[in-house]
Structures are given as structure tokens and as C-alpha cells.
Amino acid sequence: MNLDQTLRAEIQKAVKSLFNQSVEQLQLQPTNQEFEGSHTLVCFPLTKVSKLKPEETANAIGNYLVAHSGMIARFNVVKGFLNLVVADNVWANVFASVYANQQYGQLAANGKEIMVEYSSPNTNKPLHLGHLRNNFLGYSVSELYKTCGYNVHKVQIINDRGIHICKSMAAWKLYGNDETPESSGIKGDHLVGKYYVTFDKNFKAQVKELTDKGVSQEEAEKQAPIMQLAVDMLRKWEAKDSETVALWKMMNGWVYSGFNATYKKMGVDFDKLYYESDTYLLGKEEVLKGVDAEVFFKKEDGSIWVDLTSDGLDQKVLLRSDGTSVYMTQDIGTAILRFRDFPKIEGQVYTVGNEQEYHFKVLFLILGRLGYEWAKKCYHLSYGMVDLPTGKMKSREGTVVDADDLMTEMIEEAEKQTRELGKIEGLSKAEADELFEMIGLGALKFFLLKVDPKKRMLFDPNESIQLQGFTGPFIQYTHARIKAILRKAATMNISAQANDLSNVASLEPSERDILYLLTTYEQKVLEAANLYSPAVIANYAYELAKTYNQFYQTIPIFNEADQSKLKFRIAMSEVVAHVIKHAMGLLGIRVPERM
Template identity: 60%
Template sequence: MLCQLLVLRIFAPSEKALMNLSEKLTNAVKDAVQELFSASLETVEVQPTRKDFEGDLTVVVFPILRVAKGNPAVIGEQIGTYVKENLDEISDFNVVKGFLNLVIADAYYLNFFDGIRDQMNFGHEPEAGKAVMVEYSSPNTNKPLHLGHIRNNLLGYSVAEILKASGKKVYKTQIINDRGIHICKSMLAWQKFGEGETPESTGLKGDKLVGNYYVKFDKAYKEEQSYLVAQGKTKEEAEKEAPLILEAQDMLRKWEAGDEEVVALWEKMNGWVYEGFEETYKNLGVDFDSYYYESNTYLLGKDNIEEGLKKGVFYKKGDGSVWCDLTEDGLDEKLVLRSDGTAVYMTQDIGTAIQRVKDHPDVGGMIYTVGNEQDYHFKVLFLILKKLGYDWAEHLFHLSYGMVDLPSGKMKSREGTVVDADDLVEEMATTAGNIAQELGKLDGYSEAEKQELYKIIGLGALKYYILKVDPKKRILFNPEESVDFQGNTGPFIQYTYARIQSILRKAAETGVAEDYAYEALQPKEKELIKQLALYPETVQLAAENHSPALIANYTYDLVKEFNSFYQQVSILGADTDAEKSFRVALSKKVGEVIEAAFGLLGIQVPERM
């Protein structure tokens, strides 16, 4: 994909001042064919020059042979000569068989670099128009956040930040699943076994305390089932008739009826969980602009179903249930209202989407960050909203992602085998500390500085490892592999950033001038500027594809290019002051882009490592 960008919109020193080079080149080739062969050429095929040939952009000559007959190598030479004479941006060319390789002039790269060197965020201006709402996290209040939630939060937050960087106005939101039988299970278990425990009395985060009682409920519930089976009940009968599940169902009915005692317990325990969630979000470095609660939204949508019945979007069956027939759209019939008039999840999702646009009238689209097990649900939801006639429904997107596995296997919340998000973040910092100490990289750091750095490295390793993978793919997360100071990892990129900051400090100490008169680029300097030039369009492409992986892997490519430059070209030991100043400025810009790109991934970069 980045190669396509290189061709389509590469190296715009200033798009307001200069025509896009690809467009100018295309026009020059067309003019050459017209003048040299008296023929009209509709399209020109341009691609990046292969690494093993000299050049930056390559014109494929073979398609031109349809209108200009002759030897492709000779035709390539003729067109190359014309383009070099008529485009100042082209300094040289060569022809390899049917490929015309063009060398872009150093002045072009230098003009581009001069245009961006003092811009902290070169790229797209904010767009006018509709905003985008990004939903992510959306946890249940019966347990703490776990590894799966981490991927969800990191994806949603990063996509929101990328959209903002691409020029969009963004609202970050979540819907908290704070009602239902699973919530009542934790509440009932606390009533029965809690003996008044609180987060304060136990020293546990509220979400962890409540999650413990969800596990205790499941354990006691299974014991009751085993007893009933031993008394002659079937497994199915035991599941339905166990006293605990009957009590939990009764508690849910009381909550829905507004029973004061049940509602008070619900508010207290949910309050504990919300405080715990906020601490986890802070540790992860994610935030939200608004919150929706299922306890407030579960009745939404019923009025919309009535409107849909009048429009013929829905139909009612003989038992009074309401359905949407989507068979002509390749889907099935979908229940949207039960025969007793109660809502299903689809009902409230329809109502919640409509309510969000009422709350934020400038929203023109929404992104739902939800695991791929809900792919079908969102196909149905989006289609129904379109049928109801909402124009913003054309701009709904399900940011579907695969599961995250650990080498130890699958996680199960009710059995207490989930990898707690807080514990994993802490483990990552510990792992980073162990590896850093083994490498002996922290001489001269205070203990407080070390602990802060371990957290930055560990969390950066976790985020990068998850975000560098296409969202749709399932991940096997290996904590130790992620905290590697070599290869395509967060710490490797953070270390390169810290190396650049060290260069800049030494440059300041030795009085390296900021101004320079530089005319001839070294090949490694040119390659580094070419990589910098891709950043704005990489952001745009990542926004269009809702893919932080494009940003992550672009950053890795930039870092690899910088390290190659660092190894082969002397920066502070350059032969001339102009070379030294230019290379320091180039290094500084690379550091700024690394910091900006990692910021879109929610990753911090340390000044020293």
C-alpha cells in the first residue's frame, strides 16, 4: 500500500506551491509521446524504482508500445531525454529493458525537507463537515478489564487519534453493560458471601473485588448443579432449577421493577467497578469524551420499531413479535421486539445509535470497536438503520478484530482464568525492567527514573505488539518477545528515538548551527527524506482503512531507514559544518515523526534509554 502512495502522492514539498510530481511526470510523458510519436496516450504507469536499480520513479514503457511502435529500450531513451529536458525535478535517467528509471533531483528533496523541518505536524488540515463517533471498551460491570479489552481499547483509541490526525472531528465513547443477569450474579454472591467487604477494607480495586464474586457465584452455582444431578435431575434441569440462578433471576426482576434495596446495591457495586475501570484506563493511557450506560439505553429503540412498522421496514407476526425480513439482502429474518413487547439487544442498539446522533447532531458516522464474533450482528444493525432512512447509516463501520491468546491458552472470565489488564500492564513493566538490567542500559538512573522508564517501555511494547498486527488477525501475545530491543518492536523504536535525542543534546552542547547551505544529498539522506515524505499519506491511508498497523509498520520502516543512515553516514563527525547541520536537522525531524506516529498509537517515547 505504501508503494502505491509513493506513486500517487509522493514528495509534495508544498502542495499549494508545487504540482504533484507524479502528475507533472505523467503530463510530461504524455507530451513526449505526442511530440515524438504524434500519438495520444491516455494513461501512464508509474511505480517506485526497484531497490536494485538507480532511480526513484519508474515509467513502464511496455503499455506505451500500443501507440508508439518500436524498440522499448529506444523509446524509453527518447522519452527519458524529453522528460529530463522539460522537468527540473528530474536530474538523470536510465533504461533497463522496458523500464524508464528516473532520478529525482536533490533540490527537490531539499525543498521538501526545508518545507517541513519547522513543522511539528506536517500533513492534512482539519476538515469541515461531519464528525465521527468511535465506540470502544464497552465492558461489563461484573469483572475487571482483561487482555481482550486491552486490544479493544488500544484499537479504538488509536483509530480515533488517527482519524483526528487525518483531519476529522472525533468523539470517543463507550457503552457500559451495567445491567442483566451477569451483573446480578456478582451482586447476589456478594450478598451471600461478602460479609460486608469493600474495596477499602480489602485493598482491592473495585472491579477486581466484584469480579471475584462473579467467580464465586459460578463456583457455588456449579456445586448446586452437581448436587441436583446427583439427585436425579438432568444437566439442563439442574442448570434451570439451581437455587442460585433462580435467586439471580428474581433479583433481576426486582431491579427492573425499581426495588429500592436491589437498586441501592447495584449502584454501590457498580460505583466500585467504575472507579476501578478509570484507574485501568489511566494506566493504559486511553480516554473518552462520553459514556453511555445500558441501564439507561435498554428501553431505547421501541419507538423506532413502531416507526419502522408504519414505514413497512418491520412486520408483526401472529404472536405479536416484530421482525425485519432481510432475506432479500442475503441475511435472515431478525427479531427486533419479543411477543411480550420486551426489547432485544438489536432494539436497544438501534435506539442507542439514533440517540447518539441526537446528542451530537454533527455526527455523520460511527465506528464500533467490537470483536469479530459480532460481525453478523453489525451487518444487520447497519442494514436496518439504512432501511429506517438515516443518512448517517451509510457511514457506519464495524472495527472487527480477532482474539488475543497467550501461550498458556484461552481465557474464561467465570472460571477466574482471565488475564487481568492491570496485572498484564504491571507484568510488562517488570519484564522490561529485567531485560533492561540484563542489557545494562540504565547506568546513572535513579530508582524512580528506572521505574518510570520500565513502565514506558513495557506499555509501549504491549501496545506496539498488538497494534502492528492487522486488526482482523488473531494474535498470540508473547510478553517477553514484545520487549525485545531488536526487530519490529516498540522498545526498538523507542531506543532509536532516544538515540536521536542523544544526538540532538550533543549537537546543542557543541554548538552545531541550525542553518545550512546544502546542495548535494548522500543516497542515505535521500532515502530518509523519501520515507519522511510518506508520513502524511500513511496517516490518511490508516484513517481510511481504520488500521493502526499501517502507522506502526511505517514507523518501523522509518526507524530502519534512520539506523541505516546512522550506521553509514557520520552525523556529528561530518566533514563540513553544512553537512553536520543538515544531518542534525534531518535526525531531529525523524525524531519528531517517530514521536507523532507513536502518539497516534498511544505510545510514549523516552528522552533517554
């Protein structure tokens, strides 16, 4: 039973009967804490049909509901707001249906498929804080869609070719002395990143040397020997030169094993990987077809363009005059390939930073012009940059926060604080380590996901390692507390059946607050998925944990003499633990049995 919908139907009946008219939309919202009740009907819009003042309208509907519906115990009216107190036996019945559903939170399969892309790094340096927000978001949105009944395909496109990786290759060839992850003990992605930095350092020195001799900046950047080597490698790679390809394969291999370790630590995964080196030529064919179809046009120098001025945008190049493809060309090809690989997907979600909004606007327009209906169902999940207290992350200034380092620090901090609180008594080493990881990563993920994805956010290291207040560990802690209660209940052989629940004579306010939250969970899940916003779930989970803690602190469960109340409270605690675990799961956060 959906309480919200049932209430709406009851109110519709009341309006129809009282004013002999029906209204399409009712404004039913949660009641403010300061007033009694759980649901509030906003009556201002109804004055049109009631021909009464707002207060009179509210009173009329309230009286009718109390007299006829049986769901409403009493009501109060504040200005035009009708605050409804739902009868306790109705709450008990609604709760019983939630309690009976072992899969509460998981909606029925809808037969639809969708693809979510996230991560998609370059292969010349390790993952950083920005990638963490990207990965956690993409993973969480995938989980949201799964729980809404979709079959989800998680993918990424790995930017494994291009001048960036050639720079690392060039520097390694010149200065590497055959250094490998094995010989140096450095994680593969970090090793390749090290040579990317080496490249930059030497490149700058060479440019300076040249400009000191009077060469122009632009010319010096072209002439710098190390840059020439990188460009030469890119050319050789495209010509499939075996030595270059072998070096490329080796260094990318190092990066992949490094990335895999990082993804594993992060707790994210992918169903299929796309590599730019496999797909970068694909778009070309489609673009040429588009020229034949007169969707695109060719300029005198041979370059191919799309004219988007009728959509308020500019002209965009799709193939260079030398026939090589650009970023957009590749993305066109990759998109088409994915819909061939997964013909049943209704759309794609691209988890990419907001600096690429223009790019995706153009991409989707082009795909639409090429006649692909699914272009309408492509969505750019655009998220804001992560800033540091010192400002923007800049690799050149060495202010980039490394993903591996950050996760390690978070876990160490979790260990430190957990030990200080003396929380590891009775845990084995393995259990304790698992707990530290759960808490450290839980804090990090929650910190990055609790903010609306669209918004630019500040990452304050000191605040992120907080384990109190609006944090992941606070919610994990609430879960562990409930589990302790449930263990005790089990030893006392207390367990509830659905029919025990309807016997509850009366509810405490804090219990009604919890029931309200529990029964609106699936609605929240849908809202979060529609908005592509894990933040909705993070806020909900926090509110639920906080509300439960209020209950926990004011009502000692096992002191209750009334057996039906006791059973009800155990059952309610059980469902809160289940929903917390489920909601945190949607955020990619695990919850402990004790902490």
C-alpha cells in the same frame, strides 16, 4: 510541495509530448532497494499509447524527463520499469518545506466530525487482553482521524445491566460477608469479578447436585437456587426495587473505579460515556415506530421482527413477545441517540470483535431501512481475536490474561532489562519509573497494533516482552539516540535554517532513503485512516527507525567538515525524531528523551 504529485504531473507532460496522448492513471511506485532511484514508473500499461516496447517506452520517457523536467538527475531501465533518480537539489527543497512545517503530520482541519466507539465492557469482570487490543485500536484510530483533520468524539457503551452483573450481585449477597474493595484491598473490578467466578462455581455444584437426583440438565440450570436468586434480582432491578438498585449501584461503582485506574494506566480516555441502563429502553420506541411505518412486522405472539431476506439475511427478532428488548433493540436506540447528541457527526466507527460482524451488518441495514442516511457512514471496525500459544482464552478454564496483570508484568520486565543494560544512570527514581512504564507499555501497544486489525493474532508472552527488532522499544530507542545528537548539536550551537538546506551539494543513499520516507509520511497517515489500520503506521515507524539507524551507523555526523552537510544532517535528524514521535503518538505510545 508534494513530490509524488509533482512527479506525476511531469510524467504526464512527457507522455503527452512524446505520444500526443494523455493517460489518466500512472503507476508510480517506490523503487526496489537493489536498483538506483527512488520512484519507479511501471511502463507496461503505457505501451498502448506509446506503441513501443516497454523498454523503449521507459527510455523515451526517461530521456525526456532528464532533458526537460529538471527534477530527474538520471534514470535506469529494467525491463518495463523506469527507475528515476530525483535530483539532490529537488530533495533538498522538498525537505526544506517539511522542515519548515512545525506541525508536519497534522493535516488541516476539514470541518468534519466523527464518533469512535471502543472498549464497551461488561461490568461483571475486569478487562483482559482482548480489551487491550480493542482499546488500543479504538484510541489509535481516533488519533488517526484527529490528525487527518476530523473532530473526533470517543465514546463507549457500558453494559452495566443484565443477568451478568446480577450473577455477581447474587454471589456477593450470599457469600460476600460485606466484603468491599476497602476491606479486602482488592481492586473493585477484580472484586466483582471474583464473585462472578464464585457464582459460576456454586451454580455448577448446584446443577450437578440436581442432575445427580435425576433432574434434566436444562431444568437443573433453571432450578439452581443461586440462578433463581440472580434472575430474581434482574426482575427486581427492572421493577426499580430500591434495595436491589442500591446493591447494583454499589457494585458497579466498584467496577468503575477499577476500570478508571486501568484506562489511566493504558493511556486511553473517552469524551462521553453511554450506559446501557440509560439507553436500553430507547430502541423500543423506534422499533414500534418502525412497525407503524411497516418496516418491521408483528407476529401472532406479539414479538416484533425485521425481514432481511431480500438482503440475503434472515429474519431477526427486535422485541420479545413479552415486549422486552434484545441487544439489537438497544443498539438501534443508542445509535439514534448518539446522532441526536452529536448532530454534526458524519458517521460512527464501532470497534468490536469480528464475532459480531453479522450483528452490525443487520444493525446498519435496519438503520438504513428506518430512513437514516447516516447508516451508510457507520463502520464496524472488526478485529480478530487474540489467541494464546495454548489456544483461545477461556474464562472458564482460567486462561484469560488480565489487563492489569499484563501491564504490570510488561513494566517490570522493561525495568529488569533496562537495569541490566545499565541505562538508568543519572535518572531520578521518578524519571526511571516513568521510563520503565513508557517502555513496557510501548512494547505492549506496539505488539498489539503492528498486526493488521482484521487478522486474528497470536499473543506470545515471551515475544511480546522482546525489546529488540520490530518492536516499540526499538523505535523509542532510535528517538532517544537522535535526541542525544540534538542535545550535543545544541551545545555546539549548530542549528539549521531552511535556506541552509538548499546548499547541500550531494546526498548519501541512506539520506535519500530517509528523505523518501519522511516526505511520504502524510500520505501514510491518510492511508492508515482510510483503512482504519494503525498497523500501517506501526510498519512505517519501524521502517523509518531502521533506515535512520543505518544512516547513524555508517555516517558519524559530527565528523563532517562541510558545514552545510552537517547542518542538513542535524535538521534531518530533528525531523526524523519529530515524525517518530508523531507516529508513535498516533499509536498511543510515548517516546523518551533518553533510554
